[in-house]
Each structure stands twice: as structure tokens, then as C-alpha cells.
Amino acid sequence: MGCKIAITGMGIISSIGNNVEENFVSLQTRKHGISEIENIDTNLVGKIKTGEIKLSNQELVNKLCLSEDNNITRTTLLGMIAAKEAVDNASIKDINEYKTGLISSTSVAGMDVTEKYFYTYEDFPEMQKYISSHDAGNSSLDIADFLQLKGMVATISTACSSAANAIMMGAKLIKSGTLDRVIVGGTDALSKFTLNGFNSLMILTDSYNTPFDNGRKGLNLGEAAGFLVLESEEVVKKENKKVLAYLSGYGNANDAHHQTASSDNGQGAFLAMEKALEISGLQKEDIDYINVHGTATPNNDLSEGRALLRIFGENKVPEFSSTKAFTGHTLAAAAGIEAVYSILSLQHNMIFPNLNFKTKMEEFDLTPVTEMKQKELRHVLSNSFGFGGNCSTLLFSKA
Structure with missing residues (x-):
């Protein structure tokens, strides 16, 4: 077998749980998270269902103990929760002790806020602080700052394969010796942009999605964040780390x-x-x-x-x-x-x-x-x- 990359930590938040344990219990008990839209003001309410996380942005801010004077949007908030759980799960005390990077991915980025004020920022000066939160790279930088990471930060956006490519890039950086440890994954919040975009493609179902079923009608959009900690086998041996699995x-x-x-x-x-x-x-x-x-x-x-x-x-x-x-x-x-x-x-x-x-x-x-x-x-x-x-x-x- 070729060179393997050790996975020493993982974190997640999704519509079926706010951490790894809650997600695992839901998977075991067949508890899905597909429901009516509550957090977004859209004319698609009542017409489609989504995998929505039933926490407001303010509740996420409180959960993360962030300052009220912030410009963090939902995609980043979700990413912070999952990335922090992954780092804690990996028992990392000093995130900068080894050559450590973050490869994060997103497609929505800060759109859940910026799409509301795009045409009227001049009328809402208090919302102008979110302009810089719009782009995908900003979410990665904010997650890195939250983790107090000083190393390499990169962002990948290749639609639905984004987090896989982030994980793959992290593995390659470790194999090349560029980094010893990488936090990798992806985060996306629901937004009107994606709801309307997928609806225009006519690939959303008006009910519950039915993968690989002959009568399938389309997907339910969801929001979530999932991150892994990848480490070189040298670090794992030196720190006597518990390995969850290998990539x-x-x-x-x-x-x-x-x-x-x-x-x-x-x-x-x-x-x-x-x-x-x-x-x-x-x-x-x-x-x-x-x-x-x-x-x-x-x-x-x-x-x-x-x-x-x-x-x-x-x-x-x-x-x-x-x-x-x-x-x-x-x-x-x-x-x-x-x-x-x-x-x-x-x-x-x-x-x-x-x-x-x-x-x-x-x-x-x-x-x-x-x-x-x-x-x-x-x-x-x-x-x-x-x-x-x-x-x-x-x-x-x-x-």
C-alpha cells in the first residue's frame, strides 16, 4: 500500500447534529434533518425542504463566544465550530508547534449576508463591514484566526467536490514535506442564491430526497461544516497520537x-x-x-x-x-x-x-x-x- 496519511481529529455540524457524537446518534437512529425552511426569507418556503441547522447566526456567535462587534457570516461560523472540534479531538494544545496549515473550502462563502444588502449598502452603513466577508478566502482566514493558526492558509472552491479536494491537497502537502499537519474540510451555509440557483436548474425535490431510487425527483439542499486533522506519521509517532483512520x-x-x-x-x-x-x-x-x-x-x-x-x-x-x-x-x-x-x-x-x-x-x-x-x-x-x-x-x- 502507498504512503498513508493519519487522521487524528474530526469535527462536524450539520442538520442532524452539532458535533460528531450527535451526528453519529442520528445516523444510528435514522433521524434525518430535512425540514421546512425557517432561517431564510424566501418565496420557496413551503415549496421545498432543506437540511437546515436550527441555530440562528446569533446563537452560533454565542456558542463560539465571539465579540458582538464582528463581521463573521454563517458559512464561517459553521466552519469555526467544526474546525475547533476537529482540533480539540486531535488533542492539539499548540497548533503552531509543527508546520501546520488550513485548507478550507466553500462555495457560498459570505453570501448569506451580502446577498441581502448588495444593492443597498449605502442605505445600511452598519452592514458595510460584511463586504469583506463576501469572498471565499475570507472565511478561511477567519477560521485560521479563530484557531490562532499562523501557518499556511488556502481556499478551494470546486462546487460539490470542494472539501474532497481540500482533503486531497492537505495530504499532498504532508507527503511533499511542506507541512506536518493540516486541518482540512469544507463549510457552506444555505443562502437564497443557492436555493434559487438550484431551483432554476429544476433539480430540487418538493419532498424528501430519495438517492438511487427509480422515482427520485431531485435533491434537498443542506448546510454543514466538516473538518479533519491530517498528520504525518512522523508527528503521530513522536506525539504517540491516537489515529482515527488513514487517508x-x-x-x-x-x-x-x-x-x-x-x-x-x-x-x-x-x-x-x-x-x-x-x-x-x-x-x-x-x-x-x-x-x-x-x-x-x-x-x-x-x-x-x-x-x-x-x-x-x-x-x-x-x-x-x-x-x-x-x-x-x-x-x-x-x-x-x-x-x-x-x-x-x-x-x-x-x-x-x-x-x-x-x-x-x-x-x-x-x-x-x-x-x-x-x-x-x-x-x-x-x-x-x-x-x-x-x-x-x-x-x-x-x-
């Missing part, structure tokens, strides 16, 4: 097919999975479970299913499920929170259920795991495929 493989590819649609044969997904296996040194038969991208859109699930069949062969696809029926599709945060779920699967030898599934897709013979299942797991694949054809796969292995 043993990763792959990124682009199917160059369409701005928002996946290719019919899943070329990008196929290449990403193939590369992750190659880097890990594992064989396809070694994969015990796949946390699929599984957005419940007609195009994505068909494309991903075909890619799975191309990689593994007919009647040989490992057991798989999509956890997006729990949380909704959290965009740039998706691969971050699903990395946490993949590690929880490895730690507890559990496959979390693909909720809402009823009927197998007519195009192929693939059925996700629909009930909580205990199974010895050694290696888990996690897929994340973004707009623009940017496809990424992570491969996690048991510590």
Missing part, C-alpha cells in the same frame, strides 16, 4: 462534459475512483463500503451508478449508501461531513442506511443498503462530484 487514497478527474450535468457513462467518477485505488495500492476487491455521492437527481445517480459498474463489474459493486437523505446536499461541505461519516463507519463497523429508498432504478441492478448494517469494514470509498465535471474520490482505511 490511504484519493483521486480527482474531470469528465469535461457539461457545466452542471455528469457524463452519461460517469467518466469523471470512473477516473477519480480508479486513481484513488491506484494511489492506495489497494485492489477493487478490498473496498468494503462506498459512501456514494448519491444526490438523488436523475442525472447524478445514473452517472455514478454506471461508473460503479465500470469500476467493480456487474454483481460486484460493494455495498453502498448515500447519507444525503439525512443531511441534504451540503455542497462544498459534503465531502467533509461524509469523510466524518466514513470514518465513523470504519470505527464502528457500521453501514449507515440509504433512507427513503423504495424501487431499484430500471437502468441497472443496484440496490443501496437501506437498514443499519453491522459489518467488518477495512476500507471505505467516499465519492464527491461537483459542477463543471470536477469529480473526486477519497479512500479511508481502518487504523
